[in-house]
Structures are given as structure tokens and as C-alpha cells.
Amino acid sequence: MSSIPINATKKAVPPAMTPEERKVIFASSLGTVFEWYDFYLYGSLAAIIAKQFFAGLDAGSAFIFALLAFAAGFIVRPFGALVFGRLGDMIGRKYTFLVTILIMGLATFIVGILPNYESIGVAAPVILIALRMLQGLALGGEYGGAATYVAEHAPHGKRGAYTAWIQTTATLGLFLSLMVILGTRTAIGEAAFADWGWRIPFIVSIALLAISVWIRLSMNESPAFKKMKEEGKTSKAPLSESFGQWKNLKIVILALIGLTAGQAVVWYTGQFYALFFLTQALKVDGATANVLVAASLVIGTPFFIVFGALSDKIGRKPIIMAGCLIAALTFFPLFKALTQAANPDLATAQANAKVTITADPKECSFQFNPTGTKKFTSSCDIAKQVLAGASVSYDNIEATGPAKITVGTTVIEGYTSAGLAADEAKKKDAEFKKAVADALKAAGYPAKADPAKVDKLKIIVILTILVIYVTMVYGPIAAMLVEMFPTRIRYTSMSLPYHIGNGWFGGLLPTTAFAIVAQTGNMYNGLWYPIIIAGATFVIGMLFIKETKDVDIYADD
Incomplete structure (x- = not known):
């Protein structure tokens, strides 16, 4: 013993x-x-x-x-x-x-x-x-x-x-x-x-x-593993x-x-x-x-x-x-x-220039896309992607019809890309992003941090x-x-x-x-x-x- x-x-x-x-x-x-x-x-x-x-x-x-x-x-x-x-x-x-x-x-x-x-x-x-x-x-x-x-x-x-x-x-x-x-x-x-x-x-x-x-x-082998191996006690499975x-x-x-x-x-x-x-x-x-x-x-x-x-x-x-x-x-x-x-300018803009998305909740997806293969085509999802990508915080307002973004007094109508030809969808995307960017700039949102x-x-x-x-x-x-x-x-x-x-x-x-x-x-x-x-x-x-x-x-x- x-x-x-x-x-x-x-x-x-x-x-x-x-x-x-x-x-x-x-x-x-x-x-x-x-x-x-x-x-x-x-x-x-x-x-x-x-x-x-x-x-x-x-x-x-x-x-x-x-x-x-x-x-x-x-x-x-x-x-x-x-x-x-x-x-x-x-x-x-x-x-x-x-x-x-x-x-x-x-x-x-x-x-x-x-x-x-x-x-x-x-x-x-x-x-x-x-x-x-x-x-x-x-x-x-x-x-x-x-x-x-x-x-x-x-x-x-x-x-x-x-x-x-x-x-x-x-x-x-x-x-x-x-x-x-x-x-x-x-x-x-x-x-x-x-x-x-x-x-x-x-x-x-x-x-x-x-x-x-x-x-x-x-390097030498670990002494604990070496000792265990010498004693024949290593795991087989x-x-x-x-x-x-x-x-x-x-x-x-x-x-x-x-x-x-x-x-x-x-x-x-x-x-x-x-x-x-x-x-x-x-x-x-x-x-x-x-x-x-x-x-x-x-x-x-x-x-x-x-x-x-x-x-x-x-x-x-x-x-x-x-x-x-x-x-x-x-x-x-x-x-x-x-x-x-x-980026104090961004903080100021977020406090002073309210941004909202008015959309039908049924159109809005949770945009977790771990495979990178899913395309979000609804007007709500497109609007949210654009604002999130621009680092803009916003409030959600429930309504029917296509989504729209409001920056101060400016309203930008959204669009749905489902069913659009590739060229047309690309054109719509560029126009929508430009309209949003212009409205944000006018409201004081910076495109980048001021060094x-x-x-x-x-x-x-x-x-x-x-x-x-x-x-x-x-x-x-x-x-x-x-x-x-x-x-x-x-x-x-x-x-x-x-x-x-x-x-x-x-x-x-x-x-x-x-x-x-x-x-x-x-x-x-x-x-x-x-x-x-x-x-x-x-x-x-x-x-x-x-x-x-x-x-x-x-x-x-």
C-alpha cells in the first residue's frame, strides 16, 4: 500500500x-x-x-x-x-x-x-x-x-x-x-x-x-510522452x-x-x-x-x-x-x-442626422451567410447592406411596399434586384449607392476618418x-x-x-x-x-x- x-x-x-x-x-x-x-x-x-x-x-x-x-x-x-x-x-x-x-x-x-x-x-x-x-x-x-x-x-x-x-x-x-x-x-x-x-x-x-x-x-520529445511510450502506455485509440x-x-x-x-x-x-x-x-x-x-x-x-x-x-x-x-x-x-x-465626425453625424429604413419586415433577412453563396435581393436587405457597409446606424420603421432610406429630409427609394438582368441590376445598384452616399455626405457623414x-x-x-x-x-x-x-x-x-x-x-x-x-x-x-x-x-x-x-x-x- x-x-x-x-x-x-x-x-x-x-x-x-x-x-x-x-x-x-x-x-x-x-x-x-x-x-x-x-x-x-x-x-x-x-x-x-x-x-x-x-x-x-x-x-x-x-x-x-x-x-x-x-x-x-x-x-x-x-x-x-x-x-x-x-x-x-x-x-x-x-x-x-x-x-x-x-x-x-x-x-x-x-x-x-x-x-x-x-x-x-x-x-x-x-x-x-x-x-x-x-x-x-x-x-x-x-x-x-x-x-x-x-x-x-x-x-x-x-x-x-x-x-x-x-x-x-x-x-x-x-x-x-x-x-x-x-x-x-x-x-x-x-x-x-x-x-x-x-x-x-x-x-x-x-x-x-x-x-x-x-x-x-x-527539438527533443516531451519527457512525459517519452516516459509513457517506454512504459507502453500510449493510447491506441x-x-x-x-x-x-x-x-x-x-x-x-x-x-x-x-x-x-x-x-x-x-x-x-x-x-x-x-x-x-x-x-x-x-x-x-x-x-x-x-x-x-x-x-x-x-x-x-x-x-x-x-x-x-x-x-x-x-x-x-x-x-x-x-x-x-x-x-x-x-x-x-x-x-x-x-x-x-x-472618427469624431461620424459620431457627430450619427447623433445629429437620423437615418431610418422603412420596410416590410417580411422582406428583411438575417444576413448571416457563412458560405458566401446566398444573394440578398429584397429591397429591405439591399438597403440594410448599403447602410451597414457605410457604417451608418439607423432605425427600422415597419411599413408595406418597397424599402426606402431616409437621411434627414432626403428620401431614397429602394429597389428589388430579383428578376433583373445582370447589367440592369448592376446599374440599379450603382445608382442606389450613389444616391445614398450623396445624402449621407450632405448630412455630414464622412467618407473616411479625417487624419x-x-x-x-x-x-x-x-x-x-x-x-x-x-x-x-x-x-x-x-x-x-x-x-x-x-x-x-x-x-x-x-x-x-x-x-x-x-x-x-x-x-x-x-x-x-x-x-x-x-x-x-x-x-x-x-x-x-x-x-x-x-x-x-x-x-x-x-x-x-x-x-x-x-x-x-x-x-x-
Whole structure:
């Protein structure tokens, strides 16, 4: 009887990390930075890629389609988690790393040399979305492996601090992509960058790929996995063990709805949606918005380590739950303050020049279109798309007949495109948009943010607050997810809820938010999506998630 607690004690206190192990963890984190850099290049250049690869569509639809192609990379992430999680639990962490980095790097490089719509027609967007899906599959296998690998090397009592370095890699990857884009733009000019220079950040990733492969070849296998393999205790069927047994499946479900869903929407609101909101809703030019977001990332990123290390002392759960709650309570005032700081003329126009849509509610659709294939043809939907695309908040008035937009005292009659020939529909669309734009201009709505009125310091402060929310929910979560599952199925079990949360709940945030804005008429109402999800995670997490910081991750069960 006495031998059991003695062995358990030995497992519970792994030896302190050696310099070589620290080097290996650094190499793992650096490789993950490169991988996130590859993945985020697309998001940062979505507007330009829309023009290059979706040129057969109007500008608004092209941007939405580009966002959906971006989302496609997220939708497949859970499938990557299943494929590579299984490999990682069966054959090891190291070789799975090599496969994921090769897929990601090569797919990114090919985007850089892929002919555009003008050159090869519809094949261009089809190939692009296929490459995005490959990137999503690779990333689905990356994170769980990196977090597991680092946690299994970390000294007992310091898992939060060590895995927090992995958490910085997504932000650092985004920062690196923004810096390469900004440097290229500055060196060759905006016109050349929009024409061909956007390809350079994708093409130079081949050098990052070479470095990452070299680094990962020099890494050692995780000691926990190596020990388990030597003892013959590796899982023969990690998928069925993880999801076919209720004792494990219920933890997977709780990890999703009580942790990662809320973490994901706070993460994507604080970093990506904030960038989209600046450029698309507030009409700040892309270069300025990138600099402002990059500045906030530089200031905020160290807090990943702060909150990761703090979670080793006070626990993972209170920090993550606090981040979800504070974000949910403050998103509305922060984004309204962002409007005042970035585009005060727009804020003034919205307050002084009321806009309404008078329409039959039966004609109005909820414009969530994740496949990018549905065409909205009713007069109500067309009117709402135009105003939402112009960042105009409006009130809805119920009436029968075709929709009409009222800006102050000006009334613009809507139209229905159903049944119209393509040329006629295009002409009607151009006339309608011009009439709306002219009325908005006369009412004081700006076509873009005035650079002289952009309060950069205030914007950086607001964006930094949003990044700090990200660090609260994201800094401790890798350690917590690792600690929730046994070694033999850890890679598989933690990867799936993480990537469903971040891939589906987070990745679809921009598209969902746009649909909510178009439906309700308020440019801020898209924030209800992350607020509700973060709030639900807070309630479920507080009630059902257990603290994990003192769990023995070297245990077999």
C-alpha cells in the first residue's frame, strides 16, 4: 500500500528544467510565432485580397467573401485538431510539429505566388480557399501540441508562467505580420503594394519556414510522452478514449462552453474585430490602423506572462473568469469611445442626422451567410447592406411596399434586384449607392476618418485595454487545458475544445457581427455576440469548472 503514494509523489514533482529544455521550449514558441504569422497575414490583408481574388463581385460582397474565406481557415481547425491530435498522442509531439509547420508554411508561400482572378478566373478564389483550409488544418494540430509540449517540460508550480509564452505567440505572430506589411508598404508605396507588393509578406515566409523546420528538427520529445511510450502506455485509440467515454467527453464539453468559447470571443474582439472596426466601420486608413494595433500589442503582450505566472499562485479559473466578465461589461463603452477618438465626425453625424429604413419586415433577412453563396435581393436587405457597409446606424420603421432610406429630409427609394438582368441590376445598384452616399455626405457623414482628427494616443489606450482583457483570458488557458486531461489523450482532448472555441466561436465573429449590425441597424450591436458568449462562459465556468493549478499532469489517468 505504501508504494502507491510514494510513486505518486515522484510523479507530482518533476525535476527542474535544464538549460537544454528551456532552449527546446523557446524553439517551440518561436516556431509557433512563425506559424501564427503565416495564418494572420491573410486577415491583415483581407481587403486587398478581396480585390485580387474576388474581382468578379462588387466591393462590399468581395470583402464579405474574403472574410468568409478567412473564416474557412477557422472552420476546419477542429478537424485538424482531431487528425493531428491523434497523431500527437500516438507517435509523439515532435514529429507532429514538423508536419504542421510544413503544411502551414508551404500553403502560405503558394498564396504569395498564386495568380489572381484576372489571370485565371474563378480558379483563383477556389485555390485560395483550399489553401486557407490547409492552413486551418495545420493550425488545428499546432496549438495543442505546443501547449502540451511546453507544459510537459515545465517545472511543477510554473506551468502557467511557461505556457504563457506559447500564449504570446499568437499576438507576436500578428505583430510580426503587421510589421512586415507596414515595412513593405513604406518601402514600395501604397499603389505598388496594392498591385503586387502584398505578395512579399507571403513569399518571405519561406525563409521563416526553413528556420522553423531547422528549429523543430533540433527539438527533443516531451519527457512525459517519452516516459509513457517506454512504459507502453500510449493510447491506441485516442479519439474513442477522448470522445467515446463520458468521463472524458464531459470534460471536453465543459472546457468548450465553460472556458474556450468565452476566451475566444474576448480574444478576437480585442485584437481582430478591433482592427476590422477601425478600418471598416470607422474608415481609418489601413496603415494607420495597423500601427495603432501594433503599438497596443507591444504594450499589452507582457501581460500574458504576468497573468500566466499569477495563475500559478492564485489559480487559472479566477483570472479567466474575471477577464470574461470585465470584457462583457465594458465592450460597449470602449467601442463607443473608440468611435469618438478615431472618427469624431461620424459620431457627430450619427447623433445629429437620423437615418431610418422603412420596410416590410417580411422582406428583411438575417444576413448571416457563412458560405458566401446566398444573394440578398429584397429591397429591405439591399438597403440594410448599403447602410451597414457605410457604417451608418439607423432605425427600422415597419411599413408595406418597397424599402426606402431616409437621411434627414432626403428620401431614397429602394429597389428589388430579383428578376433583373445582370447589367440592369448592376446599374440599379450603382445608382442606389450613389444616391445614398450623396445624402449621407450632405448630412455630414464622412467618407473616411479625417487624419487630423484621429486621436492616436486615446485609441492606443483603448486598444491596450482590450489587449489586456485578451491576456487575462488567454494567458492561463493553455496550462488549464493541459491540466484537465491525462497524458495519454491530452493532445487530442484539449485540442478539440480549444479549436471549436477559437475556430468557430471566434473565427466567425466578424461575419456574425456584420449580420447583427445589418439586421438591427446599430453599428455597435455586433458586440452583443461576444458579450453573450463571454457572459455564458462566465456563468458556466464559475458553476462547473474546477481549479486545476495543483493537478499532477504526470499521472497516467
